[in-house]
Amino acid sequence: MSIDGNSVEEGGMTEKSNHNPPTKDDHEDSSSSKFLLCMCFFGTVSSSIGCLISKDFLAIQREASEFGLGAKSYYLVLVLNMVFWQLMLIGRVGIIFCTSSLFAGVMSAVFLPISQIAAVLTFHESFPAEKGMALVLTLWGFTSYFYGVYKTTRRLKSATMQ
Numbered sequence: 001m002s003i004d005g006n007s008v009e010e011g012g013m014t015e016k017s018n019h020n021p022p023t024k025d026d027h028e029d030s031s032s033s034k035f036l037l038c039m040c041f042f043g044t045v046s047s048s049i050g051c052l053i054s055k056d057f058l059a060i061q062r063e064a065s066e067f068g069l070g071a072k073s074y075y076l077v078l079v080l081n082m083v084f085w086q087l088m089l090i091g092r093v094g095i096i097f098c099t100s101s102l103f104a105g106v107m108s109a110v111f112l113p114i115s116q117i118a119a120v121l122t123f124h125e126s127f128p129a130e131k132g133m134a135l136v137l138t139l140w141g142f143t144s145y146f147y148g149v150y151k152t153t154r155r156l157k158s159a160t161m162q
Contacts, residue, residue: 036093102145110142 051057060078067074095104113135119125
């Protein structure tokens with residue numbers, strides 16, 4: 001067995017050791033993950049305490065028995081709702097890591113009126129003027145953001161070409 005620098009050689013195989021000091025990005029990813037974990041944990045705890053105090057957990061069995069598609073379907077809807085919310089949260093964190101928190105906020109703002117439109121189309125929910133105004137303002141903000149990014153990118157490209 002011989003050791004030289006960063007590699008360990010044993011029995012004809014060379015293995016690199018991972019004793020590199022952590023980089024700034026590693027620290028930021030770790031801090032962001034810890035923050036997200038704490039936020040989710042305390043959100044779950046505070047929601048659970050609120051449900052225990054108001055005895056909302058007792059209503060789940062009653063709601064499941066009154067659900068039109070049956071109790072099993074009700075519990076399936078609850079579990080799938082939890083899974084999709086977690087996937088959405090992970091996706092939002094991924095957007096923040098890959099782009100920016102501003103872009104993640106813009107995407108969240110755009111999905112809100114889209115869900116309202118889906119509710120109108122799927123469940124024939126009413127669509128009052130307030131929802132229409134919120135939709136117009138959100139789409140206006142979304143378009144303005146992307147137009148600003150487009151203009152900035154175009155300006156930077158023209159500056160590098162000269």
